[in-house]
Amino acid sequence: MPLYRQVSDALAERISCGGLVPGDRLPSEAELGAEFGVNRLTVRQAISELVRSGKLRVRQGVGTFVASAVPPIDIDVATLTVEAATARTTSAFSAHGWTVREQLLGRDEQDDPEARAQLDDPTGPLHRVRTLTVANGEPWILSSYWLPAELAGAVAEPSDGDVFAAVTHSNGLQLRYAWRSFSAAAATADDAQRLHVPVGSPLLIREGLNRDQDGRPVVYVHRRARADRARFVLRHEPD
Amino acid sequence: MPLYRQVSDALAERISCGGLVPGDRLPSEAELGAEFGVNRLTVRQAISELVRSGKLRVRQGVGTFVASAVPPIDIDVATLTVEAATARTTSAFSAHGWTVREQLLGRDEQDDPEARAQLDDPTGPLHRVRTLTVANGEPWILSSYWLPAELAGAVAEPSDGDVFAAVTHSNGLQLRYAWRSFSAAAATADDAQRLHVPVGSPLLIREGLNRDQDGRPVVYVHRRARADRARFVLRHEPD
DNA sequence: GAGTGGTCTAGACCACTAG
DNA sequence: TAGTGGTCTAGACCACTCT
Numbered sequence: 001m002p003l004y005r006q007v008s009d010a011l012a013e014r015i016s017c018g019g020l021v022p023g024d025r026l027p028s029e030a031e032l033g034a035e036f037g038v039n040r041l042t043v044r045q046a047i048s049e050l051v052r053s054g055k056l057r058v059r060q061g062v063g064t065f066v067a068s069a070v071p072p073i074d075i076d077v078a079t080l081t082v083e084a085a086t087a088r089t090t091s092a093f094s095a096h097g098w099t100v101r102e103q104l105l106g107r108d109e110q111d112d113p114e115a116r117a118q119l120d121d122p123t124g125p126l127h128r129v130r131t132l133t134v135a136n137g138e139p140w141i142l143s144s145y146w147l148p149a150e151l152a153g154a155v156a157e158p159s160d161g162d163v164f165a166a167v168t169h170s171n172g173l174q175l176r177y178a179w180r181s182f183s184a185a186a187a188t189a190d191d192a193q194r195l196h197v198p199v200g201s202p203l204l205i206r207e208g209l210n211r212d213q214d215g216r217p218v219v220y221v222h223r224r225a226r227a228d229r230a231r232f233v234l235r236h237e238p239d
Numbered sequence: 240m241p242l243y244r245q246v247s248d249a250l251a252e253r254i255s256c257g258g259l260v261p262g263d264r265l266p267s268e269a270e271l272g273a274e275f276g277v278n279r280l281t282v283r284q285a286i287s288e289l290v291r292s293g294k295l296r297v298r299q300g301v302g303t304f305v306a307s308a309v310p311p312i313d314i315d316v317a318t319l320t321v322e323a324a325t326a327r328t329t330s331a332f333s334a335h336g337w338t339v340r341e342q343l344l345g346r347d348e349q350d351d352p353e354a355r356a357q358l359d360d361p362t363g364p365l366h367r368v369r370t371l372t373v374a375n376g377e378p379w380i381l382s383s384y385w386l387p388a389e390l391a392g393a394v395a396e397p398s399d400g401d402v403f404a405a406v407t408h409s410n411g412l413q414l415r416y417a418w419r420s421f422s423a424a425a426a427t428a429d430d431a432q433r434l435h436v437p438v439g440s441p442l443l444i445r446e447g448l449n450r451d452q453d454g455r456p457v458v459y460v461h462r463r464a465r466a467d468r469a470r471f472v473l474r475h476e477p478d
Numbered sequence: 479g480a481g482t483g484g485t486c487t488a489g490a491c492c493a494c495t496a497g
Numbered sequence: 498t499a500g501t502g503g504t505c506t507a508g509a510c511c512a513c514t515c516t
Contacts, residue, residue, distance in 0.1 A: 003485075028500075028502080030500095038487090040488095041487075042485085044502085045485090049439055052439045053425040053427070054425070059495085059501090060501070060503065061493075061494035061495035061500080061502065062496080062501065063502080072422060077473065080475055177475050179473060179475055180472070180473045181471065182421040182443065182470065183469075184442060184444075184466035185292070185441055185466055186293070186441050188292070189244065200439060201425070202423040202440075202466075203441065227441075231421065233418060233420045234316065234421075235417075236319055241503080242504075243504080267481075267483080269481095277505080277506090278505060279506095279507095280505075284504090297483070297484095298482085298483080298513090298514085299513050300482050300513035300514035300515075301481095301482065301483080301514060302481095302482060
C-alpha cells in the first residue's frame with residue numbers, strides 16, 4: 001500500500017475515532033511529514049483525498065481543519081409545481097434554523113444545445129440566468145435557468161428566495177415540472193470558486209424542465225449542489 | 240493562473256475542439272512535459288483533474304486516453320414496486336443494446352446504524368448483501384442491501400439480473416418503495432477498486448427503503464453509481 | 479526489454495493569513 | 498514577521514503492459 005494511502009488512512013482513523021473532532025486544526029504539513037517520516041508532498045497527496053471526500057478543509061495561510069459533520073439538507077422533490085418546490089426547500093432550511101437566499105449572479109445570452117432541444121427549439125434567443133443559493137452566508141447550490149428572452153426580462157433579484165416569482169406573476173404563468181434528473185459530476189474551476197470547494201469535489205446535479213399550464217416547455221433548469229450540503233429526497237408515501 | 244491549470248485547460252481545449260477524439264492516446268507524460276516546458280509532476284497534476292472529471296482515462300503501463308463520451312444511462316425512478324423498477328432498469332440498458340447483470344459480491348453481518356434505524360430497529364441481526372451491476376463487462380453500480388437475517392438466506396446469484404426475485408417469491412412478499420434519496424460523494428478506495436474509477440471520482444448515490452405489502456420496512460438499499468455511467472430520471476408526465 | 483504511468487524524495491520559492 | 502498552505506523543479510526507482 002502506498003505511503004500516501006497509509007497516511008490518509010491514519011488521519012481518517014483519527015477523525016472517525018474521535019482523536020480529532022470537527023474544528024480541530026491538524027499539525028502543519030511539515031510536522032505531519034516529520035511525524036510519519038515522509039515527504040511533505042506525500043502528506044499533501046494524503047490530505048487532498050480527505051479534502052475531496054469532505055473530511056478535511058484547508059485554509060491557505062492558516063491550516064488544515066477537520067470539517068464539521070453537518071448532515072446534508074433533505075430537499076423534497078415529490079412536488080409538481082414550482083411554487084410548492086420553492087416552499088418545501090425554504091422550509092427544509094428553516095427547519096434547521098437557517099436563512100436561505102437565492103442570489104442573482106447575472107444573465108446572458110449563453111445558449112445551450114441541451115436546453116434548446118428541451119425547450120422544443122424556439123425561434124428566438126435563449127437567455128441564461130445564473131443564481132447562487134446561499135444559506136447562512138455559505139454557498140449551497142449554483143443554478144442556471146434557460147428561458148426565452150422575452151421572459152428573462154422579468155427575472156428580478158429575489159427578496160424571498162424565489163427568483164421566478166416575478167416571471168410567473170407578471171406573465172400569468174403557472175409552472176410545473178415535466179421531469180427532473182439526478183446525476184453527479186466533479187467540480188470545475190468555476191464551480192469550485194463559486195461553491196467554495198476544491199476542484200474535483202463531487203457535486204450533485206439536478207436538471208429539470210418546467211412547462212406552463214398549456215404544456216409548453218418554458219424553463220430548463222440546471223442545478224449544481226455541494227454534495228456535502230444537499231440531498232434530494234423522493235417520498236412515495238405521506239409522513 | 241498556475242501552470243498545471245494552463246496545461247489542463249490546453250488539453251481540455253484539444254478534446255472539446257476535436258483535436259483529440261475519444262479513444263486517442265495522449266503523448267506520454269514526459270513528452271507533454273517537454274512540449275509545455277514543465278515538469279512531469281505538473282503534467283500529472285493537470286491530467287489528474289481531467290481524469291476525475293471523466294474526460295481522460297489512464298491505463299498504467301499503456302498510456303493516457305481520451306474517454307469515450309458515452310452519455311449516461313437514464314434510469315427511471317418513478318416506479319413504486321421493486322419488480323417495476325428492475326424491469327425499467329433492464330430495459331434502459333437493453334435499449335442501448337447492452338446486457339446487464341447483477342453480480343453477487345457477498346453477504347455478511349455488517350450492521351449499519353442508518354439501516355437499522357430505517358428498518359424500525361429490528362431485534363434480530365441484520366445481514367448486508369453486496370452486489371455489482373455490470374453491463375457489457377463494465378462495472379456500473381455498487382449496491383448494498385440491508386435486510387433481516389431470516390430473509391437474507393434466500394438471496395441467490397441472479398440469472399436474470401434480479402437478486403431479490405428469490406426473496407420476494409419464497410416469502411410471498413411484494414416490495415414497494417417508501418422513499419428514495421439522491422446524493423453524491425467521492426469514491427473511496429473500495430469504490431475505486433470495484434468500479435474501476437480513480438479515488439475521489441464523483442459517485443451518484445441512491446438510498447431507499449422498501450416496505451412489504453403490510454407496510455413493514457424490509458430492505459434498506461444503498462447504491463453507488465459511476466457518475467459518468469448512470470443518471471436517475473423522475474418523469475412527472477406520460478411520454 | 480522498452481516504454482508507460484505510479485510513487486517518493488529534497489529542495490526551492492511564492493501567496494496568503496495572522497499577530 | 499513568522500508560519501501556513503500552493504506551486505514547481507530535478508531526479509530517482511518501481512509496477513505494469515506490450516512486443
